[in-house]
Amino acid sequence: NATIAAGHPPVFRWVKMLDEVFVPAVNTKLEGTDHSVNFTGQYGGAIAKVGEELEAVEAGLAELGTCQALFDPAKMAPQNVTYYTPFVSDDVGKVSDLMHRLQLEDANMQTSYDNNGVVYVGAPIVIDDYLLMTNFPVNSLADLEGQKIGAPGAALNWLEGTGAVGVSGNLTTYYNEIKTGVFDGVIVFASAALPGKLFEVAPYITRAGLGAQYAGSICANADWWDGLPAEVQTAMTEAAAETGDWYVSNLEAAVTGAFEAMAGAGATITDAPQDMRDAWAAGMDNAAKAWAEGIPGGTEVLSTYMEEMRAAGATPLRDWDKE
Amino acid sequence: MTPFEIGLMALGGMGVFVMAGMYVPIALILMSFVGVWAIKGSPLLAAKMLGLAANDAIASYFFGVVPLFVLMGFLVSESGIGRDAFDVANAMFRKIKGGLGVGTVAANAIFAAVTGISIASAAVFTKIAVPEMRRHGYTSRFSVGVVAGSSVLGMLIPPSLLLILYGLLTEQSIGDLFLAGIGPGILLSVFFAIGVVLMATFTPKFTGETLSAGDEKLTGRELIRKSVPLTVLILVVLGGIYAGFFTPVEAGAVGAIGALIIGLAKRSLNLAALWRVLVETGLVTAAVCFLIIAAQMYSRMLAFSGVPNAFGQMAATADLGLMGLILLYVLVVILMGMILDSSSIMLILVPLMLPILNPMGVDLIWFGIVTVVAIEIGLLTPPFGISVYVIKSTLDDDSISLSDIFLGAAPFALMMLMCLALIIAFPVIATGLL
Amino acid sequence: MALASRNDPAPLRALDTCTQVANVVGSLLIVALVLLIGADVLGRNLFSAPISGVPEMVKLSIVAIVFLQAPQALKAGRMTRSDALIERITNRFPRLGGAMETLFDMLAVTVVGAIFYATYPIFIKSWSRGDFVGAAGDFTAPTWPVKLMILIGAALLLLQFLARIARRYMRGAHDPV
Ligand code: NA
Ligand code: NA
Numbered sequence: 057n058a059t060i061a062a063g064h065p066p067v068f069r070w071v072k073m074l075d076e077v078f079v080p081a082v083n084t085k086l087e088g089t090d091h092s093v094n095f096t097g098q099y100g101g102a103i104a105k106v107g108e109e110l111e112a113v114e115a116g117l118a119e120l121g122t123c124q125a126l127f128d129p130a131k132m133a134p135q136n137v138t139y140y141t142p143f144v145s146d147d148v149g150k151v152s153d154l155m156h157r158l159q160l161e162d163a164n165m166q167t168s169y170d171n172n173g174v175v176y177v178g179a180p181i182v183i184d185d186y187l188l189m190t191n192f193p194v195n196s197l198a199d200l201e202g203q204k205i206g207a208p209g210a211a212l213n214w215l216e217g218t219g220a221v222g223v224s225g226n227l228t229t230y231y232n233e234i235k236t237g238v239f240d241g242v243i244v245f246a247s248a249a250l251p252g253k254l255f256e257v258a259p260y261i262t263r264a265g266l267g268a269q270y271a272g273s274i275c276a277n278a279d280w281w282d283g284l285p286a287e288v289q290t291a292m293t294e295a296a297a298e299t300g301d302w303y304v305s306n307l308e309a310a311v312t313g314a315f316e317a318m319a320g321a322g323a324t325i326t327d328a329p330q331d332m333r334d335a336w337a338a339g340m341d342n343a344a345k346a347w348a349e350g351i352p353g354g355t356e357v358l359s360t361y362m363e364e365m366r367a368a369g370a371t372p373l374r375d376w377d378k379e
Numbered sequence: 380m381t382p383f384e385i386g387l388m389a390l391g392g393m394g395v396f397v398m399a400g401m402y403v404p405i406a407l408i409l410m411s412f413v414g415v416w417a418i419k420g421s422p423l424l425a426a427k428m429l430g431l432a433a434n435d436a437i438a439s440y441f442f443g444v445v446p447l448f449v450l451m452g453f454l455v456s457e458s459g460i461g462r463d464a465f466d467v468a469n470a471m472f473r474k475i476k477g478g479l480g481v482g483t484v485a486a487n488a489i490f491a492a493v494t495g496i497s498i499a500s501a502a503v504f505t506k507i508a509v510p511e512m513r514r515h516g517y518t519s520r521f522s523v524g525v526v527a528g529s530s531v532l533g534m535l536i537p538p539s540l541l542l543i544l545y546g547l548l549t550e551q552s553i554g555d556l557f558l559a560g561i562g563p564g565i566l567l568s569v570f571f572a573i574g575v576v577l578m579a580t581f582t583p584k585f586t587g588e589t590l591s592a593g594d595e596k597l598t599g600r601e602l603i604r605k606s607v608p609l610t611v612l613i614l615v616v617l618g619g620i621y622a623g624f625f626t627p628v629e630a631g632a633v634g635a636i637g638a639l640i641i642g643l644a645k646r647s648l649n650l651a652a653l654w655r656v657l658v659e660t661g662l663v664t665a666a667v668c669f670l671i672i673a674a675q676m677y678s679r680m681l682a683f684s685g686v687p688n689a690f691g692q693m694a695a696t697a698d699l700g701l702m703g704l705i706l707l708y709v710l711v712v713i714l715m716g717m718i719l720d721s722s723s724i725m726l727i728l729v730p731l732m733l734p735i736l737n738p739m740g741v742d743l744i745w746f747g748i749v750t751v752v753a754i755e756i757g758l759l760t761p762p763f764g765i766s767v768y769v770i771k772s773t774l775d776d777d778s779i780s781l782s783d784i785f786l787g788a789a790p791f792a793l794m795m796l797m798c799l800a801l802i803i804a805f806p807v808i809a810t811g812l813l
Numbered sequence: 814m815a816l817a818s819r820n821d822p823a824p825l826r827a828l829d830t831c832t833q834v835a836n837v838v839g840s841l842l843i844v845a846l847v848l849l850i851g852a853d854v855l856g857r858n859l860f861s862a863p864i865s866g867v868p869e870m871v872k873l874s875i876v877a878i879v880f881l882q883a884p885q886a887l888k889a890g891r892m893t894r895s896d897a898l899i900e901r902i903t904n905r906f907p908r909l910g911g912a913m914e915t916l917f918d919m920l921a922v923t924v925v926g927a928i929f930y931a932t933y934p935i936f937i938k939s940w941s942r943g944d945f946v947g948a949a950g951d952f953t954a955p956t957w958p959v960k961l962m963i964l965i966g967a968a969l970l971l972l973q974f975l976a977r978i979a980r981r982y983m984r985g986a987h988d989p990v
Contacts, residue, residue, distance in 0.1 A: 059683075065548065067733065100548075101726050102682035103428075108435045115427040117419075130944040130956075140950070171942075202861055210948035212865070221861045224868055224951075226440075228547040229626065232554055237623025252550055343950035350949055399913065400899030402892045405921045412924050429924065430931020433963060437879065443871035446843045446878060447850070625854045632850035654840075661840045665882035666891045672879070768893040772886075781895040 058280075061118035062099045063106030063127075069247070069307060070122055070181040070272075071099050077302045078179065078274065081295035091288050113277050114173040122181065123174060123275035129210070131172055133351040134164045137361045138269045139210035140344040143337045143373035144365050146185035148268045148311075152304050154364050155180045155270040162360060164353035175281045177274040178296025179303060183245050184311045186211065186266040189258040190241030191234060193324065197335050206230055207243040214243065214266060217339035227252065234258050247307060250314035255323040264328040264336060265373070274299070337373035344376035382418045386684025389414040390718060393677070397762045404673035407763075411676040418683050429676055436675035437668055440628065441540060445496060446664040447631030448540075451638050452499035453506075453656045453663075455490070458642025460612065461507050463605035464489055470597040472572075477579030477590065479515055480525045481572045483508040487529035488568040489609065491536035493616045493634050495543075495627060497758055500533035501526060501766045502663055505773040517587040519779050521578070523770050524787020529571055530766045531755040531795065534721075536564035538620060538627040541721055541754065545747045548729045552744075553627070559744045559809040563752060563802050570794045578790065608641045666772045670765065674720035678727070687715065691731040701739055705746075705803060708732060709753045716757015720765060724754050745802075748809040752799045759788040759795075825979065828972050832884045835969055839881035842874050866952030873946065873959045880966025884973045911981055921974045929967040936960035 060079075062071045079095045086092055098104070104112035107127030112118045125135035138144070138151060145151060158165050159176045169176050188194060190203070200218045206225030207215060215222035223239060227248055233239045234257040241258055243266065249255060274296055281289065319325055328336075348354030359377040366372065380388075389410045396406035408429060415425040437443075455461040468489070469482035486508070487500055494500055504526045512522035534541045537557035546553040579586045597605065616634045619625050625633050642648035681687050690711050697707055708728070715724045729750065736746060758766040767784045802808050821829070849867055857863040886892055903910025938944070940957040947953040 065733075067550075096685075098682055103679045104431075105435060105439070108431065111431055111435075115431060116424055117428055117431070129946070129948055129953075130942065139948070204857065204861070204863075209951065212948065212951040221857070221863060222951075223857060223863045224865065226868070228550075229543075229553070231550075231552060232546070233623075233626060235552070235554055236621060236626075238626055253552075341950070347949040396917075397895055398898060399917075400894055400896050401917045402887075402894045402921065404892065405917070405924060408924045408928075409920055412927060426927040426931045429928050430935060433880075433928045433932060433967075434876065434935060434960065438872050438876050440868045440871050443846070443868075443875040445875070447847060450843060450847065624858050629850050629854055632847045633854060635847050636851050657840045657843060658836065660843060661836060661878065661882040662886045662889060662891045664843070665839070665879050665886040666893060668875070668879040669883045669886070670893060762895075772891045772893055775890065777896075780897040781893075782897055 057094045057096070058119040059096045059098055059103070059117070061104045061109045061112045061121035062097070063101050063104055063109055063122070063124070065100035066097075067251075069303060069310070073179065073299050073303050073306075074099075074122075074274075078295050078299040081298050082291050085291035085295060086288065089287055091285055091291075093288065110172055110174065110275070113275055116277050116280065118277070119280045120177065120274060120276050122272055124181075124272040125168075126210075126269075126271040132168045132272075134162070134168055134353060134357040135159075135270065135272070136210065136347075137344075137357050138267070140213070140347045141358070141362065141372070141376045142186075142211075142214050142266045142340075143333065144267050144362070145368075145370035145372075146263075146265055146267055147370070148182050148184050148307055149304050150365070150368050150370060151268045151270055152180045152182045152300060154361070154368060155182070156273075156300060158361065158364070159273065162357065164357045167353070169275065169278075173278045174275040175278050177276050178293055179274045179300040181271045181273055182304065182307070183269045183271050184247050184307055185263065185268050186214075186243050186245050187249070188241060188262040188264055188266075188328075189244055189249060189254050190260045190262070191258050192240065193260050194262045194326075195329070196332050197339070203240040204238070205241045205243060206233060206239040211243050211266075213343040214340065216341050216343070218336060230254055231257060246314040246318070247310045250310075250317055255318040255321055259323045261318065261323050261325045262328050263326070264333055333373060340374075342374075342376060342379050345379060348377075380417070382684045383686060383689065385414055385417045386681055386686035389677075389680060389684065390686070393718065394762050403763070403768065404670045407670075407673035407677040411673075411680040414680040415683060418680075428679060432676040432679060433672060436672045441544065442668065442671070444540070444628050444631040445498070445668060446660055447635055448494050448496045448499040449502060449664055449667075450656070450660040451631055451635040452490075452494060452503040453660050454635055454638035454642055454648070455493075455609075455612070456503045456506050457648060457652055457656045458638060458645060459647040460608045460638060460641060460645075461486070461490065461503055464609045465504075465507050465511070466597065467602060467606045470602060473596065475576055477575045477586065479508075479512050479517065479590070480521070480575035480579065480586070483512065483525045484529045484532075484568055484571045484575060487526075488532050488536060488564065489613070491532040491534075491564065492613045493538075493609075493630075494533045495538040495540040495631060497530045497533040497755065497766055498663075498667055498769045501530035501769040502773045504530065505770045509774065515591045516589045518585065520783045520787040521586045522787070523774070523779060523784045524789070524791060525571075525575060527759055527764075527766050527770055527784055527788035528791025528794070529568070530769075531758055531791075532564055532568060534755060535560050535567060535748075535751060537561065538616070538630055539751070540628070541725070541751050542747065543627060544722055544725055545729065545750060548725065549733060549743050549747065551747060555744050555813055556747050557627075558812045559748050560751070562808045562811055563748055563798065566801065566808055567752075567795065567798045570798050571791060574790060574794050608645065612637050612641060663769065663772060667765065667769055670768060671720055671722075674763065675723060678719055678723040681719075682727075687719075687727045688731075690715070691728055695731050695735050701741065702803075704735070705749065709749065709799065709803070712750065712753040713756050713760070716754060717760045718763050719757070720763070721754050721757065724757065725750065742806065742810060744813065745806045745809045749799065749802060752795060752802060756792050756795050756799070759785070759792040761785045764788070821980070825976055828969070828976055829888065832888055832969050832973060835881040835965060836885035839878045842878050842881070846871060846874055846878075866947050866954060869946045869952065869954055873954060873956065877959050877962040877966075880963045880970075883966055884969035887970060887973050915978050915981065918974045918977050922971055925967055925971045925974065929964060929971060932960060932963050932967065936964055
């Protein structure tokens with residue numbers, strides 16, 4: 057028996073993937089063996105709220121869970137490297153592949169799991185390229201001057217030096233806050249902007265290449281995992297790999313669909329001119345450097361991530377690790 | 380024993396302990412502890428569940444504003460603004476039999492336009508209306524019943540934290556949800572007012588044999604003087620939200636500051652009163668939030684047992700057609716309302732229902748209002764009825780027992796049921812303003 | 814409900830003092846919340862200068878507020894209970910009523926003790942690893958002070974339940990409830 061904990065409800069892709077792909081895949085792989093796992097999904101905060109999954113899995117209240125590094129910036133510090141390095145890559149697949157490999161190979165990443173009594177299983181939850189969505193047109197950085205832009209925690213750093221007023225916000229209330237004017241725009245990703253109908257209140261969509269991000273992945277309670285037969289462990293990691301592939305392709309299709317649908321609904325979608333991107337990146341503080349120096353092994357993680365991304369063909373606007 | 384059976388036993392155990400006089404949060408925590416222990420077979424794991432829930436269950440921005448709305452309520456009460464609103468409402472209804480009761484309902488409906496949570500309404504009007512009604516011959520049971528009943532308006536008439544939560548879960552526009560809450564809020568107020576008059580006329584044993592009218596009539600000038608402060612506060616809070624100066628969640632703090640300024644301007648607040656209000660806010664917040672923490676532990680234990688999921692699945696998979704499905708859903712919500720807190724019910728049931736409702740083309744705004752009214756009935760039903768608990772905690776009077784309050788509130792729960800039936804039959808009550 | 818604490822022995826009086834101090838700290842935290850959100854709203858709208866980390870601070874302080882004030886809520890008789898049945902029992906069979914109350918208080922001590930026991934390692938971890946909320950570079954706040962306040966609140970609550978038992982037996986079975 058295994059309980060899977062997720063703080064988000066199953067309308068989110070990274071929860072849907074559990075019941076639609078992961079669980080059936082494990083069951084299929086174990087067919088004909090002596091083993092079987094009976095999964096129970098506890099989603100939408102039934103036993104653990106968003107950001108609490110890691111603790112629930114560590115405590116053994118759930119055997120598996122979506123460990124959301126994004127909401128555990130201290131316990132899973134190295135995993136947050138992508139959020140401190142914007143303008144690196146908008147390629148969901150690239151970020152997913154590399155972060156998956158780093159979870160398995162990088163000692164610093166591994167330490168996060170060890171310290172919290174959990175094991176990395178797989179299926180990186182990657183967020184598609186962050187965009188600027190505003191209720192005014194944006195052609196240059198000057199257009200952002202003095203505008204109130206909502207952004208999630210770490211992404212507030214991205215607004216430093218743009219002249220915009222970064223206000224910490226939450227995806228779920230963006231619509232209302234733009235509509236009433238609490239925000240003039242937000243930093244958000246397409247796969248959430250479409251279902252959230254954000255284009256109705258913020259029809260100017262500017263792609264500035266802020267980049268795709270890593271938010272978390274499926275993790276397992278370490279004691280439970282170590283007690284599993286090798287056959288079952290393999291079935292789970294393989295199922296997680298399939299889940300990750302499904303997630304990336306499903307997300308990529310959703311992103312393409314989202315842009316088409318939003319354009320069809322009258323949104324203006326533009327690619328930010330190169331000089332705006334350069335000016336934006338150049339004007340930022342190097343938060344990555346400060347972040348890396350503040351956590352154990354941070355500098356190493358930062359340079360590994362940047363090196364590997366460059367090796368994978370990404371062309372970062374700033375080499376955050378070399379300044 | 381299967382987890383399901385353990386879950387059912389934990390439900391019964393809670394009822395027994397609560398009736399035997401154990402503190403309600405302790406009874407909930409105890410049953411959560413024993414339940415998880417029995418299901419998972421480890422007392423250590425059960426303790427860890429309690430620990431995690433204690434640390435995290437209310438650690439959110441939305442619960443964070445609970446004390447602010449309570450504080451605003453008490454400031455409104457202490458500075459005399461609430462009292463004035465109550466006087467004005469009474470002046471309007473003093474000729475009617477049961478006028479003070481109607482006045483309480485009306486004042487509550489007005490106050491609902493500044494508060495986002497029902498417990499603030501319950502706390503405020505326990506202080507303002509209960510002593511007054513009892514002084515004028517209303518029974519204690521009826522007085523607290525009116526306050527408990529009309530407190531539900533606080534989360535139906537915007538702003539409403541419960542509607543915000545629903546909007547978050549279903550990705551519906553919170554502004555639209557707020558608009559949709561107005562019609563049903565007014566309808567329910569009218570229901571309550573008519574109900575009070577009918578009860579005062581036909582069941583004098585329940586309401587009080589010899590009801591006197593409220594104090595003497597107000598002159599036009601007094602009427603204006605007394606209605607201006609609350610009107611200003613409503614304009615500031617609602618105006619601020621719709622003009623984009625602050626979010627409905629931040630409105631709690633802005634409203635508290637506004638009430639403070641008005642109270643100071645009226646010279647009805649001094650430092651000593653302010654401190655008293657603050658301590659009182661703290662005690663009510665602690666009692667209520669401790670209860671919410673306990674209720675969330677309990678809800679997590681039940682999640683492990685699979686009981687709520689089984690109920691939800693039953694509602695979700697029963698092949699009944701839309702109307703049958705909605706009725707079954709409402710029934711499940713009301714049953715859960717007896718034992719769980721509002722936000723837990725919403726978090727459990729709404730995500731279960733969404734995938735079934737979406738293909739049926741159900742108007743999710745209307746569904747949200749149906750959900751909120753059905754959940755709010757649970758504020759008044761035993762054994763776990765939070766509005767009733769707040770009144771008991773605020774009243775601080777041993778002569779009125781919890782069961783008195785539950786009995787007094789029962790007719791209002793029935794009226795909510797009738798109002799809910801109307802909203803289901805005529806969705807336009809909710810969606811008409813959109 | 815409030816019992817004359819003047820006649821209490823020193824440890825009980827010390828406990829009540831600590832409970833009151835926690836209550837005051839909790840009340841001040843509420844004031845801080847009001848001011849913080851008010852300043853954020855003003856700063857954002859008038860000076861384009863929002864305060865960083867307000868949601869995180871609200872999130873942290875609500876837990877502290879509740880745990881710091883819960884002991885006083887119990888002491889002041891504000892904790893919710895349905896006392897109709899137990900009062901009837903106590904009036905007719907004082908010993909049975911007292912025994913039930915004591916049993917309930919001991920069960921309360923057990924579960925609050927379990928919360929304390931489970932929170933202690935959470936506090937130690939948060940303290941030794943320097944856990945924080947927020948995002949480096951923008952705003953961060955350590956989580957250990959809140960965990961510590963949960964521990965203090967749970968300890969005081971536990972002791973207040975024990976004090977109820979102690980007072981019940983010091984008063985003897987003869988005094989009215
Ligand atoms: Na309201
Ligand atoms: Na109830």
